[in-house]
Amino acid sequence: MITPSLDACGAFVSYLETLFALSMNDLHTMINDFHGDMRTGLSGHEGSLKMLPSFVDKPTGREKGAFITLDLGGTHFRILAVQLDGKGGTTVLGTRQTAVPRKVMQGRGEALFDFMAEGMDAFLTKRGFERTRTYDLAFTFSFPVEPTGVSAGMLIKWTKGFTATGVEGKDVVILLKEALRRKGIDCIRVTALANDTVGTLMARSYRDPSCDLGVILGTGTNACYREKCAHIARLEGAPPEGFMIVNMEWGNFDKVRRTCYDRDLDAASVNPGAMPLEKMVSGMYLGEIARRVLVDAVQRDVLFLNAAGALKRFKRKGSLTTPEMSLIEGDDTSDLAGVHDFLKQKGVSGSSIEDRRLLKRLCGWVSGRGAGLAAAATAAVVTWMDPELKHRHTVAVDGSLFEKYTRFSAKMRAVLTDLYGKKADNIAWVHSRDGSGRGAAIIAAVAATASPQGPGHSSKANFP
Ligand code: BGC
DSSP: OOOOOHHHHHHHHHHHHHHHOOOHHHHHHHHHHHHHHHHHHHTTOOOSOOOEEOSOOOOOSOOEEEEEEEEESSSEEEEEEEEEESSSOEEEEEEEEEEOOHHHHTSBHHHHHHHHHHHHHHHHHHTTOOTTSOEEEEEEEOSOEEEEETTEEEEOOOOTTOOOBTOTTSBHHHHHHHHHHHTTOOSEEEEEEEOHHHHHHHHHHTTOTTEEEEEEESSSEEEEEEEEGGGOTTOTTSOTTOEEEEEOOGGGOOOSOOOHHHHHHHHTSSSTTSOTTHHHHSTTTHHHHHHHHHHHHHHTTSSOTTOBTHHHHHSSTTSSOHHHHHHHHHOOSTTOHHHHHHHHHHTOBOOOHHHHHHHHHHHHHHHHHHHHHHHHHHHHHHHHHOTTOOSOEEEEEESHHHHHSTTHHHHHHHHHHHHHGGGGGGEEEEEOTTHHHHHHHHHHHHHHHHSTTOTTGGGGSOOO
16 A cells, blocks of 8 residues: 655645635636726727627517527537517427537538538428428527627637537528528528527526526536627617627636646647637536546546556546536535445546545536636626626526536635625526527517517417
């Protein structure tokens, strides 16, 4: 049995703990820097926050209609048929969800859009849609898109592991329409292009007027909020007294202190240099950061000194996932029996209770920093709109990290309380389930209200 050098061990453990901790000063600096980059983005200058206009404002709650939504944004691709009742209620009449295979994410762009058109064809057939009618479709495409109108926009750059060729720099609605045409589908009219954050905000604010922020904490991360048109310099000709939802693309915020683990992860990613905040916060990356720390600790003889197989099992990229981290952090038994079983299943035998405790702490440091950064980013947006936090703000949130990760939302709330004390109660995070899909239908309805055909025209196309 090898015994670790307690001094060396203790020093490395405290080093790690400090490395991932966020001080009050860090949080306040981040909020200030965020405001600076929001200002730059809104003024139309190049900055880390893109601040993209969505061409829609919040709904009134009276929008009506039946819409199909198509949602591509991460590991899954979803189609929904949504009915809006004009009284703040939405009903999902049908749904189809498919995993997006890696070869489709990273192959040819045309094949990716054909994959979506095939999904649509199967959905229309299965649900008995009449091909002789016309149905309005809202396309939720959750990547940075430079919009040129409510139903047109060009992909700036892929994120979240997508690399499909021939899409960056192109109008994704045109690519979708071409794929639908190739598949012989001509009963679909694309009337809205949405980001998932905007959908999430719309879905909640359809029935809750206090909602002015939409946040995604899932495979990727991002937020949108309500801004005065007069502040969006690139919006020429918009009525200055009006408001519009702005997609911030906050995952690209770059004024964050990165560790050597973050830098190595970035260098090994498919988009080095891009999305620094997303790579420290979101579900696609947390597990990988923790894995890199774990491997370093094993190599320094601080962790799993007497447990066989640890280095081999965790050496491979992706061999510790974010859901697994959540499971480790969620084990509250005194002997961390769940962590023990998890390690055994991974092929690591003979872990000591100290190993398991350290592994749990390590995951907590990485996820705690992610939650702290997400909370500070939210705080920055809320205080941009309301510097004294005088009003109530509902933040609609969706995504697996928020929904499923052990204590992630509790950690975010704790950071807000540290920052603002009692006033933090004015910020309420609410889970907006399926927000991006249902919300896209609301965007299409808002767009229809402004269209020459008038409000709710698509409700005539009743769904089967
Ligand atoms: C994308 C955003 C999206 C976010 C959450 C990011 O990678 O750039 O557009 O909203 O992921 O899905």
